[in-house]
Amino acid sequence: MESSQLESILKGRSSQPHLLIEVLQDVQECCGYVPEDAMRRISEILGVPLIEVYRVASFYKAFKLTPSGKNIITMCMGTACHVRGAQLLADQASGHLKVEPGEMTEDGLFSIEHVNCLGACALGPIVTENASSHHHVTPSKLRKLIDKLRSEEEGGACNA
Ligand code: FES
Known part of the structure; x- marks a missing residue:
């Protein structure tokens, strides 16, 4: 700043x-x-x-003490999403991007955030990226989503 x-x-x-x-x-x-x-x-x-x-x-959760990546991957870790595999998705996202929740990737392109409920429990697990929401997310869908975002950032073609 x-x-x-x-x-x-x-x-x-x-x-x-x-x-x-x-x-x-x-x-x-x-x-x-x-x-x-x-x-x-x-x-x-x-x-x-x-x-x-x-x-x-x-x-207050509204305030962040560290910078966020350009793309924020928000993962619902609420109960309904948890029982549908949210932890597996969270582990995959952290492993794929090599960051923990609240951290930013070295290239500044991604951050991962965890939230408790995004209000669409029946559609879980829910993941949002920037302003878009994705439901019934599987590990495969999540990987494709992240790869697509990375590809868009690099100006390349969509991998999804
Ligand atoms: S627990 Fe994930 S949307 Fe409610």
């Missing part, structure tokens, strides 16, 4: 600790996550102890 962006977000909010969540939301929206240096600056300007800024930023 460029410091001018952060200063713009903080402008007019000096010494107003009650604006912490609002400021964190603005940083998240601007940057895609809340960087550590931004938390330090927010602490200074709002007059909120750094530990409190970190506590709030790490408590």
Whole structure:
């Protein structure tokens, strides 16, 4: 995050600790996550102890503390999806992309996230990528989906 962006977000909010969540939301929206240096600056300007800024930023799932990949693979790990093989899919995604949930691939193209329920339990296991939802996902479908996304990123033909 460029410091001018952060200063713009903080402008007019000096010494107003009650604006912490609002400021964190603005940083998240601007940057895609809340960087550590931004938390330090927010602490200074709002007059909120750094530990409190970190506590709030790490408590709410809406805030990310690390950058996300360009493509976010969200895997439902709720009960209905779990009994239909979500853990197998999660293991496969981590193995295929070589990242754990919450991490980003080295090339910055992918992140994996786990959620508890996406609200379509009867169609599980559910996986979403970016704004698209996929139901009754199998290991084969998941691999093809990831390969297709990677191929699109590389400008090549679809492998699916
Ligand atoms: S448990 Fe997966 S959609 Fe509800």
